[in-house]
Amino acid sequence: MAIQSLFQKRNLVVLAMICAGIILGLGGFIFIYAKGYSYLSNDPLACANCHVMQGYYDSWVKSSHHRAAACNDCHIPHGLVEKYLAKARNGYNHSKAFTLQNFPEPIRITRANIEDLQHNCIECHATMVSDISAHRDVGKGQARCTQCHRSAGHLNLD
Amino acid sequence: MNKIFSYGLIMVLTALLTGALVAFLLNIRERKEEGRVRNVDIVQLNEEITDPAVWGVNYPREYDGYKKTSIVTHTRFGGSEGISKLDSDPRLKTIFAGYAFSVDYNNRRGHYYSLLDQQETLRTKNFKQTGACLQCHAGGLKQIYEKAGNGDLMAGFEKVCAMPLKDAWQYASHPVACVDCHEPKTMGLRVTRPAFLNGIKVLKEKEGVKDYDPNAMASRQEMRTYVCAQCHVEYYCGPKATLFYPWNNGLKIEEIESYYDSYTFKDGHRFYDFKHELTGAEVVKAQHPEFEMWSQGVHARSGVACADCHMPYMREGATKVTDHHVQSPLLNVARACLQCHHFTEREMLERVNTIQDRNMKLLSRAEDALVSLISRVVEVKKQGVSEELLVPVYALQRKAQWRADFVNAENSMGFHAPQEAARILGEAIDYARQGELLAQALFIKTSSNQNNVKVEK
Numbered sequence: 001m002a003i004q005s006l007f008q009k010r011n012l013v014v015l016a017m018i019c020a021g022i023i024l025g026l027g028g029f030i031f032i033y034a035k036g037y038s039y040l041s042n043d044p045l046a047c048a049n050c051h052v053m054q055g056y057y058d059s060w061v062k063s064s065h066h067r068a069a070a071c072n073d074c075h076i077p078h079g080l081v082e083k084y085l086a087k088a089r090n091g092y093n094h095s096k097a098f099t100l101q102n103f104p105e106p107i108r109i110t111r112a113n114i115e116d117l118q119h120n121c122i123e124c125h126a127t128m129v130s131d132i133s134a135h136r137d138v139g140k141g142q143a144r145c146t147q148c149h150r151s152a153g154h155l156n157l158d
Numbered sequence: 159m160n161k162i163f164s165y166g167l168i169m170v171l172t173a174l175l176t177g178a179l180v181a182f183l184l185n186i187r188e189r190k191e192e193g194r195v196r197n198v199d200i201v202q203l204n205e206e207i208t209d210p211a212v213w214g215v216n217y218p219r220e221y222d223g224y225k226k227t228s229i230v231t232h233t234r235f236g237g238s239e240g241i242s243k244l245d246s247d248p249r250l251k252t253i254f255a256g257y258a259f260s261v262d263y264n265n266r267r268g269h270y271y272s273l274l275d276q277q278e279t280l281r282t283k284n285f286k287q288t289g290a291c292l293q294c295h296a297g298g299l300k301q302i303y304e305k306a307g308n309g310d311l312m313a314g315f316e317k318v319c320a321m322p323l324k325d326a327w328q329y330a331s332h333p334v335a336c337v338d339c340h341e342p343k344t345m346g347l348r349v350t351r352p353a354f355l356n357g358i359k360v361l362k363e364k365e366g367v368k369d370y371d372p373n374a375m376a377s378r379q380e381m382r383t384y385v386c387a388q389c390h391v392e393y394y395c396g397p398k399a400t401l402f403y404p405w406n407n408g409l410k411i412e413e414i415e416s417y418y419d420s421y422t423f424k425d426g427h428r429f430y431d432f433k434h435e436l437t438g439a440e441v442v443k444a445q446h447p448e449f450e451m452w453s454q455g456v457h458a459r460s461g462v463a464c465a466d467c468h469m470p471y472m473r474e475g476a477t478k479v480t481d482h483h484v485q486s487p488l489l490n491v492a493r494a495c496l497q498c499h500h501f502t503e504r505e506m507l508e509r510v511n512t513i514q515d516r517n518m519k520l521l522s523r524a525e526d527a528l529v530s531l532i533s534r535v536v537e538v539k540k541q542g543v544s545e546e547l548l549v550p551v552y553a554l555q556r557k558a559q560w561r562a563d564f565v566n567a568e569n570s571m572g573f574h575a576p577q578e579a580a581r582i583l584g585e586a587i588d589y590a591r592q593g594e595l596l597a598q599a600l601f602i603k604t605s606s607n608q609n610n611v612k613v614e615k
Contacts, residue, residue, distance in 0.1 A: 019172035
């Protein structure tokens with residue numbers, strides 16, 4: 001009786017594992033097919049995978065920051081944990097929007113991302129902008145670098 | 159029981175998950191395909207194929223947009239329901255008295271109707287018109303002219319322009335078509351209308367560029383304006399000369415005016431479009447000088463082409479398409495304006511509304527002043543003032559009318575160049591009132607002369 005019950009339990013486990021295997025295999029294939037791994041990299045071309053960012057990528061190629069900074073350097077926090085949290089958040093939002101095709105155009109940067117962006121400008125240019133970034137309005141998020149330097153990274157900033 | 163439930167649960171969960179994953183996979187694949195395949199050449203396009211429907215087989219997205227120009231749309235100052243401008247502004251009947259535009263003058267409709275509207279208007283039904291009108295109302299013009307001219311575009315152009323419009327229609331089978339703006343092999347933009355080729359050549363010559371050929375020398379961004387400027391311009395298309403664009407002195411209103419004023423027809427008569435029925439002044443009718451007005455505005459100065467706002471890029475899945483549903487940007491604010499202007503749609507609409515409301519008010523004043531001048535001249539003429547004395551008044555009517563009409567006929571209610579439109583209307587009001595003062599002075603002078611005569615008797 002005990003052996004039979006164990007056998008039946010094992011059956012259940014085997015079935016669950018087969019099913020998990022199918023899902024993992026399919027999911028893994030999609031991950032590779034959709035170049036999911038590229039999002040773990042720092043390659044700016046990964047950002048243009050879904051075509052929405054193509055125009056931004058094209059104008060970044062011709063921008064002043066082309067040699068100094070790629071997409072992630074400005075748009076993603078630099079700390080290890082924050083970096084992957086931001087990638088996960090944006091990855092979820094972007095893939096949801098692009099799959100459902102229900103986002104307004106032209107696209108606009110979100111509040112959280114604009115804060116990351118501003119933080120990154122100051123982090124690299126700290127020695128030059130320390131006097132400016134101490135200004136009250138910068139602290140309150142009301143004065144931002146890209147308000148004036150609109151095309152530093154690519155066209156259509158905001 | 160519990161066991162069956164567990165098996166079932168695992169199966170259902172797996173089915174749901176695999177289903178969702180496969181749907182996701184197919185979605186990704188679809189987007190990838192859209193990104194990869196731009197178009198499929200099902201038909202081999204060439205110069206002989208002028209029917210947009212055939213081009214639409216290879217370019218279904220663009221063709222869909224083109225067909226959408228048949229949709230009836232409405233903005234605050236425009237609309238494609240075939241609204242009569244004469245009903246909404248009866249002053250125009252006085253202003254255009256004696257001319258076909260006082261009989262039938264509707265708001266423009268989309269490209270889809272360009273040939274149909276021309277065949278339906280009373281201006282062609284009740285009046286004799288020349289084949290020149292075909293240049294902007296039919297599609298495949300290059301092909302029509304080359305056929306008529308036995309291979310010579312310019313010879314065919316001269317020939318078709320000179321024939322009665324009703325004869326010219328025999329050549330026309332489509333409204334404005336794909337082949338007019340696109341080279342069939344490369345889809346590159348091109349201009350084919352001879353009057354534009356001539357006009358832009360003389361304009362560039364004035365700017366110091368000899369033998370300008372836009373198809374070889376213009377940038378892509380310039381071409382995105384020039385294809386529209388083939389037709390959305392000021393021109394002469396009457397019977398006394400072959401259709402021409404008056405750009406020899408430049409694109410500004412007074413540069414066009416000075417060219418017209420220095421122009422004499424082959425019969426030796428000075429340039430005019432019609433003799434005003436009520437006053438007898440020889441006046442000029444503005445067509446729809448969108449290109450000229452735009453050239454004086456901030457958008458032109460910033461390098462923004464017609465297509466940027468009227469045919470903005472749009473995305474269908476992962477495919478980037480130029481929206482061929484040519485329409486007012488006010489009906490497509492997000493794509494037309496927000497790409498450059500980082501404000502809300504509502505804010506942009508309010509900005510445009512402010513500009514257009516101001517222009518409308520000024521335009522209304524200008525038309526009032528013009529109608530006032532015309533009625534004063536009529537009164538003076540009743541008194542028997544000599545034509546000779548009225549010559550300076552006629553000159554002022556011509557100037558005032560040209561200016562008020564330039565802004566009225568231009569399709570943007572002043573938006574294409576707000577300050578320029580306001581300047582033009584300010585001048586229109588000034589010239590009209592100057593003319594009225596002069597007429598008033600003649601009126602007083604003549605009445606006192608007549609009174610004096612009575613006294614002497």
